[in-house]
Each structure stands twice: as structure tokens, then as C-alpha cells.
Amino acid sequence: MTQDAERTGTSFGDSTLQGYLDELAAKVPAPGGGAVAALHAAQGAALVAMVARYTTRAKDAENRPVIDRIIVAADIARDRALALADADAAAFTAVGAAYKLPKETGEEQAARAEAITAALLGAARVPAAVVAAADEVVSLASELLPIGNPNVVTDIGAAADAARAAAASSQLNIAINVASLDAGAGAEFAPVLTQIEEIIARAEALHNDVVLSITK
Template identity: 75%
Template sequence: MSQPPTSSKETAPFFGGVTLAQYLTELAAKVPAPGGGAVAALHAAQGAALVAMVARYTTRAKDADHRPVIDRIIEAADAARDRALALADADAEAFTAVGAAYKLPKNTPEEVAERTEAIAAALIQAARVPAAVIDEADEILSLAAELLPIGNPNVVTDIGAAADAARAAATSSQLNIEINVASLSAAQGDRFAPMLIRVEEITARADGLHADVLHAVRG
């Protein structure tokens, strides 16, 4: 899996240390970040948490035959949740960096060149973060699909909810990649084309898993 893009400066994590009410207040405020990119990452984090929860409910005596698989899913889902949470912070920082790059002076040819280079670098970073979120969505969806046949049926709907969260993470990230690469050169933007294609496949898998869960609920 992709690791969260490294920060260019030391920043204290925001999303791991605030209440839900504080987060929503910040999201609703007239400030550049957090925004849709952070929401996408948190969709992924919630999907991973749901997978881990269902897996933990699948540790009954009757589930003993599946315990090695369940333990692996729990570990993987917990790790995905941590990465996605870090990506929410990375997205907010990347978006802020884009705004700072556009504010650089452009009074001389040298400043114009430096500003242009800084903007491109910031936009690429701002696209890399949602690309990493798509990676996480893919992983979460795979874990959810693996868990469905063996998961505790009493919480099967949470597997569907995890799939829906992963889908939302991927499609929201698609939007954030598209808006950033739109301002890049074709050569710079083309590197993200395979990731955008993957979103279609992730969406189809998520829809299929949602349908499978509905079928399981309805019998």
C-alpha cells in the first residue's frame, strides 16, 4: 500500500486529536482546509474501522477455523485506518501549500519561474494524497470482500457500510485528483491516469459488494 506522502514541515496531527463536533465546525467554516480531500480520507478511515469491528465480532468459538484470516484482517484494517487518518492531515497540508504557492511574488522573470515551479510541485503533491486514499479504499474493499463470507452475520450490514465508505473515498478522491491535474501539464497529469481508471473498477466492486450484503440480509 502507498504510505502517506511525507510532510514538508513538522505539523501536529489535527484529525487524530479533535472531537467530531470540532472537525465538523472546521469543515463548515469559510477556511481552505479541511475540505473534500480530508473528507475522502476520513471515509476510508471509517470504512477500515468498520471492517475491523466486524472482524472483531467474528472471534467467537464457532469462528475458530477462520481465526488466522480474521486476525490478519484486523491487523490490516487497523493499519489502513491509521494511514487514512494521516492522509486527512496530509490533504489539509497539501491544499494549504497550493494556496501558498499561488501567493508567491511574480514581479520578475525569476520570480515567475520559481512560482510556476512551486505551483506545479504543490499541485502534484495535492494529487498524490488523494491517489494514496484511493489505494487505501482499494485495500479496504478487498478486506471487506474477504470478510463477507466468514464474518459474523449479525453485523453483516457493517460490511456493506464499509464498502460504501470505501467507494465514497475513491470517488471523492477522483474529483480531487482531477481538479489538481487540470492545472498541470499533460505530461505531469498523465502519471495519475492509471489511478483514475482504477476508481471505475473500485466503484464496480463496491457496488457489487453492497448488492451481496443486501442479498445476505434479504435472504
């Protein structure tokens, strides 16, 4: 959710591209890297869906059940990732609000510390969900490559690149929030951070597979 979104109730899905880029470039706390990561995942999912829809020719009939499943999954992943862009900005706002809580008394300090921890956990969980979306995009793109319409095969590579960017950017956003948590709370995200490395490797391999497919 952007600064204007907070005031008007709109979301990224209702924003113009120019409006989004203007806010991204502005001196405002959100949108930022978290929203960018989510939108990378959304774009990757959209590219997968587009290639799949171009793979519905008569000659693709044998693979049509798989293609139809990929289209549905990619559309759902796109919507989920788009919603995460809004969730990221909301989580960022919650962190800022927690840090602004009063801390004059011991009771206020304890309540503030608890609120900060909860807000940081929430802020880290959003990019963790983006990682899951990126993982799905890479999986769908990998499944599509062998059967996808070769005329748009480079878009499968672009989808993999978008998913890689989503995962790599989310790694940064998780790390910055976890850095302010105690080790026990931060341990929740260790599996996700490992998963990110795997996604990046798979996305790079898929990109290379696409390059090989068009240079044979």
C-alpha cells in the first residue's frame, strides 16, 4: 500500500504505472524494496500465464491439461503477489508505528518492545511469502519450458529472472527485519533464507536453459 493508498483506500492493483513509479522515486517510506520484490513475483507469474496462453494451439492439444493447470496457478500466484505488495507497505507502516509508541514508563517500554517485535515479525513474514510466490513462479516456468510455445520462450526466461529478483530482494527485506529480532524469533526465517539460495540457483539454471534453447 502506497502513501496515497493509505489515504484513499486504493491498492497497487488500482494504481497507474506512472503513479507507482512516481511514489517509488519519491522521498516517502513506502513503496520500497518490499513492494518491488512482490511486483517482480507478480510480473513473473503474469509472464508464465501469457506463455501458457500462447500454448493453446491445436498442436498443443496433448499438453492442454497441463497448460490449463499452469494458467490457473499462474493467475492465482499473480494475484497473491500483487496483494503482498500492499501487505508489505502495511507491515512497514506497522513497524514505524511501533517505534513511535511511548516509552516513558517501564510498562510503556515493555509494551513498545512487544509491539516492535510483533511488527518486525510481520514485516519479515511478508517477504517470506513473496519468496514462496517466487518459488512457485520458477516451478511453473520450469514445467512450461519443455512444452511452451517456442515463439515466446524468452518470456519464460524473463519470468525466471523476475522470480529470481523477487527472491533476492526478499532476502534483503527479511534480513533487515530479522537483524533487529532476538535469535529465537529470527530462527523462524532460517528455512526461508536457505530456500532463497535454491530459488536463485534454479532461476539462473532456467535462464540458461532458455538461452540454450534459442541458440541451438
